[in-house]
Amino acid sequence: xxxxxxxxxxxxxxxxxxxxxxxxxxxxxxxxxxxxxxxxxxxxxxxxxxxxxxxxxxxxxxxxxxxxxxxxxxxxxxxxxxxxxxxxxxxxxxxxxxxxxxxxxxxxxxxxxxxxxxxxxxxxxxxxxxxxxxxxxxxxxxxxxxxxxxxxxxxxxxxxxxxxxxxxxxxxxxxxxxxxxxxxxxxxxxxxxxxxxxxxxxxxxxxxxxxxxxxxxxxxxxxxxxxxxxxxxxxxxxxxxxxxxxxxxxxxxxxxxxxxxxxxxxxxxxxxxxxxxxxxxxxxxxxxxxxxxxxxxxxxxxxxxxxxxxxxxxxxxxxxxxxxxxxxxxxxxxxxxxxxxxxxxxxxxxxxxxxxxxxxxxxxxxxxxxxxxxxxxxxxxxxxxxxxxxxxxxxxxxxxxxxxxxxxxxxxxxxxxxxxxxxxxxxxxxxxxxxxxxxxxxxxxxxxxxxxxxxxxxxx
Amino acid sequence: xxxxxxxxxxxxxxxxxxxxxxxxxxxxxxxxxxxxxxxxxxxxxxxxxxxxxxxxxxxxxxxxxxxxxxxxxxxxxxxxxxxxxxxxxxxxxxxxxxxxxxxxxxxxxxxxxxxxxxxxxxxxxxxxxxxxxxxxxxxxxxxxxxxxxxxxxxxxxxxxxxxxxxxxxxxxxxxxxxxxxxxxxxxxxxxxxxxxxxxxxxxxxxxxxxxxxxxxxxxxxxxxxxxxxxxxxxxxxxxxxxxxxxxxxxxxxxxxxxxxxxxxxxxxxxxxxxxxxxxxxxxxxxxxxxxxxxxxxxxxxxxxxxxxxxxxxxxxxxxxxxxxxxxxxxxxxxxxxxxxxxxxxxxxxxxxxxxxxxxxxxxxxxxxxxxxxxxxxxxxxxxxxxxxxxxxxxxxxxxxxxxxxxxxxxxxxxxxxxxxxxxxxxxxxxxxxxxxxxxxxxxxxxxxxxxxxxxxxxxx
Numbered sequence: 022x023x024x025x026x027x028x029x030x031x032x033x034x035x036x037x038x039x040x041x042x043x044x045x046x047x048x049x050x051x052x053x054x055x056x057x058x059x060x061x062x063x064x065x066x067x068x069x070x071x072x073x074x075x076x077x078x079x080x081x082x083x084x085x086x087x088x089x090x091x092x093x094x095x096x097x098x099x100x101x102x103x104x105x106x107x108x109x110x111x112x113x114x115x116x117x118x119x120x121x122x123x124x125x126x127x128x129x130x131x132x133x134x135x136x137x138x139x140x141x142x143x144x145x146x147x148x149x150x151x152x153x154x155x156x157x158x159x160x161x162x163x164x165x166x167x168x169x170x171x172x173x174x175x176x177x178x179x180x181x182x183x184x185x186x187x188x189x190x191x192x193x194x195x196x197x198x199x200x201x202x203x204x205x206x207x208x209x210x211x212x213x214x215x216x217x218x219x220x221x222x223x224x225x226x227x228x229x230x231x232x233x234x235x236x237x238x239x240x241x242x243x244x245x246x247x248x249x250x251x252x253x254x255x256x257x258x259x260x261x262x263x264x265x266x267x268x269x270x271x272x273x274x275x276x277x278x279x280x281x282x283x284x285x286x287x288x289x290x291x292x293x294x295x296x297x298x299x300x301x302x303x304x305x306x307x308x309x310x311x312x313x314x315x316x317x318x319x320x321x322x323x324x325x326x327x328x329x330x331x332x333x334x335x336x337x338x339x340x341x342x343x344x345x346x347x348x349x350x351x352x353x354x355x356x357x358x359x360x361x362x363x364x365x366x367x368x369x370x371x372x373x374x375x376x377x378x379x380x381x382x383x384x385x386x387x388x389x390x391x392x393x394x395x396x397x398x399x400x401x402x403x404x405x406x407x408x409x410x411x412x413x414x415x416x417x418x419x420x421x422x423x424x425x426x427x428x429x430x431x432x433x434x435x436x437x438x439x440x441x442x443x444x445x446x447x448x449x450x451x452x453x454x455x456x457x458x459x460x461x462x463x464x465x466x467x468x469x470x471x472x473x474x475x476x477x478x479x480x481x
Numbered sequence: 482x483x484x485x486x487x488x489x490x491x492x493x494x495x496x497x498x499x500x501x502x503x504x505x506x507x508x509x510x511x512x513x514x515x516x517x518x519x520x521x522x523x524x525x526x527x528x529x530x531x532x533x534x535x536x537x538x539x540x541x542x543x544x545x546x547x548x549x550x551x552x553x554x555x556x557x558x559x560x561x562x563x564x565x566x567x568x569x570x571x572x573x574x575x576x577x578x579x580x581x582x583x584x585x586x587x588x589x590x591x592x593x594x595x596x597x598x599x600x601x602x603x604x605x606x607x608x609x610x611x612x613x614x615x616x617x618x619x620x621x622x623x624x625x626x627x628x629x630x631x632x633x634x635x636x637x638x639x640x641x642x643x644x645x646x647x648x649x650x651x652x653x654x655x656x657x658x659x660x661x662x663x664x665x666x667x668x669x670x671x672x673x674x675x676x677x678x679x680x681x682x683x684x685x686x687x688x689x690x691x692x693x694x695x696x697x698x699x700x701x702x703x704x705x706x707x708x709x710x711x712x713x714x715x716x717x718x719x720x721x722x723x724x725x726x727x728x729x730x731x732x733x734x735x736x737x738x739x740x741x742x743x744x745x746x747x748x749x750x751x752x753x754x755x756x757x758x759x760x761x762x763x764x765x766x767x768x769x770x771x772x773x774x775x776x777x778x779x780x781x782x783x784x785x786x787x788x789x790x791x792x793x794x795x796x797x798x799x800x801x802x803x804x805x806x807x808x809x810x811x812x813x814x815x816x817x818x819x820x821x822x823x824x825x826x827x828x829x830x831x832x833x834x835x836x837x838x839x840x841x842x843x844x845x846x847x848x849x850x851x852x853x854x855x856x857x858x859x860x861x862x863x864x865x866x867x868x869x870x871x872x873x874x875x876x877x878x879x880x881x882x883x884x885x886x887x888x889x890x891x892x893x894x895x896x897x898x899x900x901x902x903x904x905x906x907x908x909x910x911x912x913x914x915x916x917x918x919x920x921x922x923x924x925x926x927x928x929x930x931x932x933x934x935x936x937x938x939x940x941x
Contacts, residue, residue: 427935438582479872
């Protein structure tokens with residue numbers, strides 16, 4: 022069977038399922054999402070072993086990720102069952118003639134989901150896009166990640182079983198094997214996005230990949246929304262008060278080193294640029310962070326391609342040779358603000374960061390020079406009037422450029438909660454007003470309908 | 482000065498204004514919107530005379546439209562001052578380390594607004610897109626309508642005076658004269674949408690115009706959202722109970738005739754297709770509506786081009802010649818459901834409609850055959866079990882296809898209220914999840930930012 026046939030069958034089945042599944046009550050959808058969580062939990066050990074074989078991620082990290090993913094599925098189910106995803110606007114007697122006007126929310130239809138490789142569970146086949154689309158009442162057609170064919174397939178089998186077991190119409194959960202395209206998974210991606218049955222797209226990955234999907238969606242006879250999360254350098258601004266004493270310098274050197282090297286730096290919220298004061302205290306912090314990061318042993322990366330890209334980048338920005346194939350050597354470079362240009366400003370996937378020594382008075386202008394970001398972080402001494410004053414001057418630039426602003430923390434570790442905004446202005450995402458993490462992600466896949474004077478017993 | 486120079490100056494000024502105007506408190510924005518409303522009110526008589534000279538709309542209609550537009554400006558101002566446009570999500574202690582996460586909302590930046598011709602006030606230069614962008618904290622660059630150069634320019638002067646008088650930064654309200662392009666206003670439109678300073682687009686008009694703006698926006702290095710409302714045939718489904726007695730038939734024939742001919746049918750919510758039961762009662766209703774519509778005197782249309790298009794359409798669907806230049810002859814055609822194809826399914830701007838005689842049992846299938854719609858309407862006898870049963874079978878198809886579902890009313894007359902959804906699936910609009918009327922329109926021009934542990938006194 023060619024991949025065209027597979028794709029058409031999955032998309033047509035999703036289209037046929039859209040009406041009946043979209044008519045399911047929120048309680049039934051909650052039960053389906055809980056069933057998916059239960060099935061993943063039951064297969065936890067098998068799946069973690071499988072993922073380890075294809076990704077080299079650690080069992081600790083993967084165990085936590087399974088827990089996060091099952092929690093996410095359950096949370097989104099509970100959220101819709103409680104009606105918290107609804108726009109719920111009412112204007113009594115507002116229509117001509119005095120009829121009430123109020124809103125209900127309906128699913129958009131089949132959603133194409135592209136599994137990311139860096140979180141095989143949380144952003145993979147059973148990840149946030151799948152969970153939020155199913156919660157919204159939309160069937161999904163999920164494309165597995167080409168670097169992780171076996172685990173994508175097996176996770177899809179587990180989910181498909183749960184979805185079928187919950188009584189959902191055939192086609193509610195569809196899966197496309199990236200391997201089926203005879204070496205060109207991108208063709209499959211474009212064809213999937215351009216299939217007339219598909220009504221929205223969820224994607225986490227590279228800028229190039231996201232842009233290609235956006236262009237394909239915009240060129241359709243019926244353009245559809247693409248929710249692409251494409252990455253960011255996640256700037257961190259360290260204010261002087263935070264590193265005025267040794268305890269502060271040690272604390273933040275360790276926290277930053279852990280955030281840069283954790284999961285081999287393969288996180289979309291990894292701090293890729295850290296601005297430190299161009300002072301003796303700042304130098305000590307920078308040197309400590311450089312030393313801690315460089316003292317971390319090489320870490321296996323997700324794919325040989327990513328490891329090679331990391332090595333190339335290291336050679337370009339440091340002039341020194343990288344480590345052996347498949348592994349990422351953690352490192353940090355320190356530069357002064359006047360050299361902050363070119364490669365140093367580009368997102369880099371891997372255990373590395375750029376430390377920029379700058380006059381804190383220049384932080385707002387440096388922030389203004391950055392593109393859209395998923396996150397921006399301020400590290401400061403809460404009790405310092407000087408830091409508070411500097412933060413007050415800096416924060417407007419960060420709020421204007423980022424989807425989330427973190428205070429005295431690190432940007433990694435995205436909480437799956439109602440208030441989360443995991444998004445941000447272009448080129449961090451394709452749709453700055455949307456989030457791909459947190460319950461608000463569900464709303465990407467619904468639209469409100471105003472009912473004007475319709476007898477309530479005749480709808481829903 | 483070439484139109485390039487004018488455009489660049491307006492866009493650059495809007496870009497410069499975005500930061501300072503975006504930082505205004507909601508109360509100041511409310512005061513600015515109220516000042517705009519007051520200025521329009523003060524110039525009411527002058528403006529209505531000017532609009533009449535360029536549009537042939539009646540003074541009664543225009544007077545009501547000024548009132549609606551000033552009410553809209555005031556409502557949107559009050560809405561933001563009350564904080565009702567905010568996403569306002571909070572997750573206490575949710576971040577790693579226990580910090581709170583909550584959202585604030587920030588403006589997207591300069592918005593390009595394209596004035597529509599059919600509502601020179603409510604959807605024109607001072608219309609819903611301008612009002613909602615200014616309410617959101619975004620500067621606007623408004624392109625006047627090429628068919629209405631003098632009134633566009635004069636309304637812009639009035640608004641610019643009010644915005645300046647309210648103390649807003651230069652560039653907060655920019656205006657582009659469609660006449661300045663030496664005969665090709667479309668070039669100006671595309672260049673405006675592709676100017677790097679522009680961050681979002683509001684448009685009401687034709688499908689071709691909306692699609693061209695969408696394509697231009699999607700092709701930018703930084704794609705931006707286009708909120709285009711492009712029209713609809715607004716199907717009406719008459720159930721048998723509603724026309725079982727003469728009073729019902731007379732009432733609905735009159736109501737439909739008024740909705741078809743009002744404002745010369747130049748409304749995006751005009752009922753363009755009316756399904757009536759293929760029974761004797763249905764025939765009487767259809768004949769009465771046809772007679773009432775045809776008995777309405779020819780009505781001056783907005784432009785000679787629109788009148789000519791109306792005449793051409795009349796000749797195509799009826800085989801008879803239309804009326805003289807500049808005027809629209811009201812008419813309705815009656816066909817049977819088997820002939821409902823081609824031209825009959827296309828939106829037609831003007832005082833005409835298509836009455837389709839069908840078996841009410843086929844209504845759900847007929848509804849399923851329609852494209853996305855701004856509105857869909859059911860006319861039924863509330864007390865009839867048969868009608869309620871038929872409506873229950875029909876409503877899911879209407880909710881799946883329309884932005885608003887009307888019960889026992891006509892779709893014209895869009896209330897400017899919180900629960901209004903003036904939008905709908907493709908090709909009615911470019912963004913089915915958004916509305917161009919009602920306070921929710923403001924949210925199109927903001928995005929949420931999550932704050933994680935940021936001291937509250939340092940932001941806002």
